[in-house]
Amino acid sequence: MGRVSECSELISWGGEDRKSDGNAATQRLNGNSDGTRTQSMQEDANTASRANSLNSSADVARTQSMQEGTITASTHILNWEGTLSPAQQNASNKLVHAISSNEQLMIWAVCGAGKTEILFPGILHALQDGKRVCIATPRTDVVLELTPRFRSAFPQTKVLSLYGGSEDRGKISPLVLSTTHQLLRYYRAFDVVIVDEVDAFPYSVEPMLQYAVEQARKETSSMIYLTATPSRKLQKRYPSVVIPARFHRHPLPVPRFEWCGNWAKLLLKKGKLPRNVYEWVEKRIVARKQAFLFVPKISQIEVVVKLLRAIDLSVEGVHSEDPQRKEKVAAFRKGQVPVLVTTTILERGVTVPNIDVAVLGAEDDVFSESALVQIAGRVGRSPKYPSGDIVFFHYGKTEEMLCARQQIKNMNKVARKKGLIDDDRTK
Template identity: 55%
Template sequence: MMGRVSECTPLITWTGPPPTTENLTICDWSGTLSKAQQEASHRVVDTVKINDNLLVWAVCGAGKTEVLFEGIHEALSQNKRVCIAGPRTDVILELSPRLQKVFPQTSITTQYGGSEDRHEYGQLVLATTHQLFRYEKAFDFIIIDEVDAFPYSYDPTLKYAVEKARKPDSAIVYLTATPDSLTQKNCSSKKQNHIRIPARYHRHPIPMPRLAWCGNWNKAFEKKRIPTMLKKWTVQRLQQNKQALIFFPSVNSMEKALPFFQKLNQAIESVHAEDPDRKEKVKKMREGETLILLTTTILERGVTIPNIDVAVLGAEESIFTESALVQIAGRAGRSAEYPKGDVFYFHYGRTKEMINAILHIHNMNREAGKRGLIDG
């Protein structure tokens, strides 16, 4: 939410002199980029220089934030104002300290519904997409993170807000791991400027999902049991002391199933968007205190747990689109120390979305191999 806005709330625009960056050390980052990241970084810089548009199509775990640093540095060094907009508050809150560290002498504001500095105007603004309604012709360079995600992908007024917040002569970069089918077609036909990063920074392929028919899982829960295939998979994780996420298509089905999972291990927990203990439960999972967490699609993005296996139950349900299934698979194998992971789509009938998700990952791995971006 963007917070309360009344009819007389002023839009934020800038007509004064540009900020001065003279004698400032703008970028303080000593990391190194992979070959694919470096290619994408150069394209971002060029986009800023000529005020163009670019889609960066980067696989889950590619290190897309680091790809932005040179482009942001280029814009700031030209006294330009920059905005990074994302769909969710937790993503913006995660980005804020990282950007503060990389650009320590740049005025940075972090804006989301209820944030203390949402009425301030820094040279680098991190904001949820809803906050862009506050701006008019304010930014020289806008980055839209997770352009395929809700709510940006579903709400045309947010696209209007982005266009309104840009200066007439400005640059825009879109980031996604899972572009929709129209965007993919536009990339293939070269209607959309884009660059692909088909490999993760650690040079290992993305784990390939496997399909497993598990029968009528709803009926199994009605009979107070876990579907046999999923139960076997879960018990293996418990025996191996291996962390796992199990994705459910709805809160109702997940809460119905939880008691049966807790019979296997009392420490198994569940989480969903309205869960009052959501942050604490995710924190416990990140810190390794929870071994297995049942979840809805709220954890399909933005969660990195180093050594984890992933399962989807009811993968045939409509909520599990190609995009969602690719993102879920992308939770596994993100760490250089643990680049592999087990990914299963448990289903009661194959769908086109499942097949497309597997082909999507296969094609990215194949492209990465052809470009020499992965080992083995």
């Protein structure tokens, strides 16, 4: 992520709100350089301090104006011919109302419910009303996945993609997709801010990022939160609409638990994987079905990948510090990588149509209820492949594992009661 320093760009909206009659927008730019952000909490604390300094001194900072292309209501069109389900349509209607009324709303939708499509009508409404929209997310991978979808859906709208290393950093447009870190550069710039995966690390635990989002929105604006796993605090804090089923009307795949012994000791001392884990992966490779294998620690990825390459040399591993992360994920999406060994960095944001998922060491503290629900949510997202295997290999069940499975079962129960799923394969 781009680290905000004393001389980083801070973009603010300094004039009256834009109207749909095509008035140009003016931005203030403070400073002209960009740094590199590390992921340590100490660096984050330093960054937050600098961000506070930037905002408090914005009135005296050097500014220069920058013109944005003329925007009229007729400029923006939605190029999407899909049909929303009744549950999606209900959420979409409430979203449009929240945007029109400058209100807050939380959309609580299960993984694979079609949250992106739900946003389309509301975003179009905002754009045609002359509003500037930002979709923010804690993860770079999510920005990279969403950007081409929004550029396709809004072909006549300039869509910027902001993340560490992006060429668009420091720019402004009617529709912006950004990591929450990059919003430290913007001040009172957006009429609508949509925070996707509001429960995700590091946004959920870093006040600096929450501050960045708040400062990036205009004083009169709407704030929309999207999540599949809201905390109890979020559930109490914001009005919400719940979508308990996927758009294709199949139930959520429920994780199964499988004991694998002291796998960590076996991996460390003998350089081996538990037999049932190895055979699970081997079966997927032979069947030519892609799979995720999640492990608790970055240090374990290299060892596991080396062992699995005895089955297929195309097996890859990826983590947050991997310089080839973007390329490896892209290759996985294209089907060039049969099995991707990873950490919770990919618990969300990467969608593959036909996939199975396993967690090695599901009892580890890093696998929270939220993380496990998200991981399970990778499976069965496509209407063509609505089911799949999700297994938690463990050395002892944890409350987080049990709660994650129960949450998924509860959503299926609610969806069934509301008539939102058609079959009864999930018990």
